[in-house]
Amino acid sequence: MIYAAIGTVCVLGALTYLELNSREITWKEFINNYLAKGMVEKLEVVNKKWVRVRLPAGSNTSDGSSLWFNIGSVDSFERNLENAQIELNVESQNFVPVVYKTEMDGSTVKDLIPTLLIIGFLIFMLKRSSEMMGGAAGRGKGRGGGLFGGVMESTAKLINPTDIKVQFKDVAGCEEAKIEIMEFVNFLKNPQQYMDLGAKIPKGAILTGPPGTGKTLLAKATAGEANVPFITVSGSEFLEMFVGVGPSRVRDMFAMARKHAPCILFIDEIDAVGRKRGGRNFGGHSEQENTLNQLLVEMDGFNTTTNVVVLAATNRLDILDNALLRPGRFDRQIYVPAPDIKGRASIFKVHLATLKSNLNKDDLARKMAALTPGFTGADIANVCNEAALIAARDLNESIELKHFEQAIERVVAGMEKKSNVLQPEEKKTVAYHEAGHAVAGWFLEHADPLLKVSIIPRGKGLGYAQYLPKEQYLYTAEQLFDRMCMTLGGRVSEQIFFGRITTGAQDDLKKVTQSAYAQVVHYGMNEKVGNVSFDMPQPGEQVLEKPYSEETAQLIDSEVRVLIGTAYKSTHELLTLHKEKVLKVAERLLKQEILNRDDMIELLGPRPFPEKSTYEQFVEGTGSLDEDTSLPEGLKGWNKKKETEPEKKDTDKKSSS
Incomplete structure (x- = not known):
């Protein structure tokens, strides 16, 4: 051109x-x-x-x-x-x-200028393409140039050890995962310790778990503790519109890793390129499969002396190709779950350390851990940040407990919409609906303890109730039934007091339907369907054919309707028995708009079932109050060699040079 x-x-x-x-x-x-x-x-x-x-x-x-x-x-x-x-x-x-x-x-000549420019551009492209092919052929010696040189090269980011500020002390709530990944730090610092015993250093590990549990942070902390370079890339960066870019970037990335060994190579969201091959993959999936094939080849090219550890993170381990998960490629599968109550307390301590508050931060961390069941590390970080924002908005000099409670409500249910204009009839319906939930849960043994109920609109909902679920992993059929009854309390209350129903119970009915199908189809809790378990479709997943016959499908639908009908009838009898108490709660809600636990005790009396509400009660019988951070015997000395080992390596390099 x-x-x-x-x-x-x-x-x-x-x-x-x-x-x-x-x-x-x-x-x-x-x-x-x-x-x-x-x-x-x-x-x-x-x-x-x-x-x-x-x-x-x-x-x-x-x-x-x-x-x-x-x-x-x-x-x-x-x-x-x-x-x-x-x-x-x-x-x-x-x-x-x-x-x-x-x-x-x-x-x-002016008329010929466009033609001349097109011819010049074609000549330029041919010349640059030949340069690119020559550069790709010599990629092992240096980076290739050419028009597509920047496209074909890896987009992985290299972070030097001095720039990594995250260490294991900054990661909390996943002690078991930390212990597993600490071994990789020890591999990188003391490889001879394992080679002397004939052990092969693992090539990599996949971190899997729900979103927001700290998988990326854990990988970065591993590099920070090992004091080695950290090469990070996202799985989606391998997929471009040009054919062959993905495999080329994989080759370039692993060449970079070998050049900076010992180092840690981290591939985030690896499911973008690691999906199972074959099946219904057409069109663009062939490029993804070629990229996966190149990734498998490159991981096989490592040997035990390369000193490159490959870490990957994904939320969807079930869709990854089996060839990627076999030993010799990703040897370890480290599950990073949502933290339990002790883990949440540890995470709160990490985030509270940088906040300005006059409260005792250890006690505050434990109290907040009890109020946030099911929260991940990302949710907890969001709560702490929201509390600081609310305190700053209110012109407070320090963050108080009420700010943290408001932050939890905002994260769970959304921001208050006090400007929403509700008609008196609608507001009365919402009050009786929420009162039905509260009273039903109060007199059901296996329902979660109520903390607060409000008729101030939040997010998409017109009412809001905050409960304190137990830290529980196993549920009986009776416990699930009581939860269904409590969820149906709003719809039943509308039917009892107004003789009509509204659309406000749509979300409640959705939860009840999901729970009922799970009991019948997934957990085998129905006598007629039997002790069988079928996979339930994930949200947004298309099911082309059901794993059971049409006759079984009709039986399942019938039993689900029977179960929901039984729960509705039981809830109707319960609220009819306590009709005056529902009326009391609804009238107080219309007057105050917000009721807390003390108000409920005043109106209904103490709850007739024992319940847990404090951190100490939740962790009772589980050992120490705080999270167990003790290391296995073989890893207790891993941090002591951290200072001496690099010096020894530097001395060896100088003597060899």
Whole structure:
């Protein structure tokens, strides 16, 4: 393209030079000053547009320029020239000869410029493509150039050890995962300890678990503790619109890892390129499969002395290709679960350390851990940040307990919408709906303890109730049934007090339906369906065929309806028995809009079942109050060699050089 542009400029420059050294004359001037005096040797009609006047040798114009004039058409020019020569009494055999020519002028060149540019661009692309292929062939010695050189190269980011500020003390709530991954730090720091016993250093590990549990943070902390370079890349960065880019980037990334060994290579969201091959993969999936194949080949290329540990993270371990998970590639599968109550307390201590508060942070961390069941590390970080934002909005000098409680409500249910205009009838319906939930849960043994109930709209809902679920992993059929009854309390309350139902129970009915199907289909808790378990479809997942017959499907639907109907009938009987108490709670809600646990005790009396509400009660019988951070015997000395080992390696390098 550059060459074509240069050529175009040269042609235009030459034509411009010719035009500057010529002079335009009129037809009358041509006849009187040149033709009548016999000074014209011949005429050249150029491109049928203009005429160049050729004068005899030695008869130059006064300024030394050539002469030319425009013509309308060739026919009229010939007719006028013939008439002019007849009037000048020039004999026909002595008429001025006329020559016709075709030349390239400025307008023609301008028309050709787009074509010239396209040709130049094609030449440029061919030249750069050859350079790119040569650069790709020599990728082992250095990075290739070319138009696609930047596209084909890896987009992995290299973080130097000095720039990694995260260590294991900054990661809390996943002690078991930390212990497993600490071994990789020990591998990188003391590889000889394992080689002497004939052990092979694991090549990699996959961190899996729910979103927000700290998988990426744990991988970065591993590099920070090992004091080695950290190379990070996202799985989606291997997939581009150009064919062959993914495998090329994989090769380039592993070449970078070998160059900076010992190091940690971290592939986040590896499910983008690690999905199972075959099946219904068409079109763009072939590029993903080629990238996966190259990844498998590169991981096989490592040996035990490479000192490169490959870590990967994903939320969807079930969709990964089996070849990727076999020993020799990703040897370990480290599950990072949502933290339990002790883990949440540890995470709160980490985040509270940087917040300004006059409260006892250890006690605050334990109290907040009890109030946040099911929260992940990301949720806890969000709660702490929201509490600081609320305190700053209220112009407080330090963060108080009420700010943390408001932050939990905002994270769970959304921001309060006090500006929402509810009609009195709608507000009364919401109050009785929430009162039905509260009273049903209060008198059901296996329902979760109620902390707060409100009829101030939050998020998408018009009412909000906060409960304190137990730290429980196993549920009986009776416990699940009581939870269904408590969830149906709002719809039943509307039916009892108004004789009609509204759309406000849509979310409740959705939860009840999911729970009922799970009991019948997934957990085998139905006598007629039997002790069988079928996989339930994930949200957004299409099910082309069910793993059971049509007869079984009809039986399942029938039993689900029976179960929900039984729960509805039981809830109706319970709220009919405590109808006056539902009325009390609803009237107080309409008056105060928010009721806490003390208000419920005042209205309904103490709950007739034992319940846990404090951190100490939740962790009772589980050992120490705090999370167990003790290390296995083989890893207790891993941190002591951290300072001496690099010095020894540096000495070895100097002596070898």
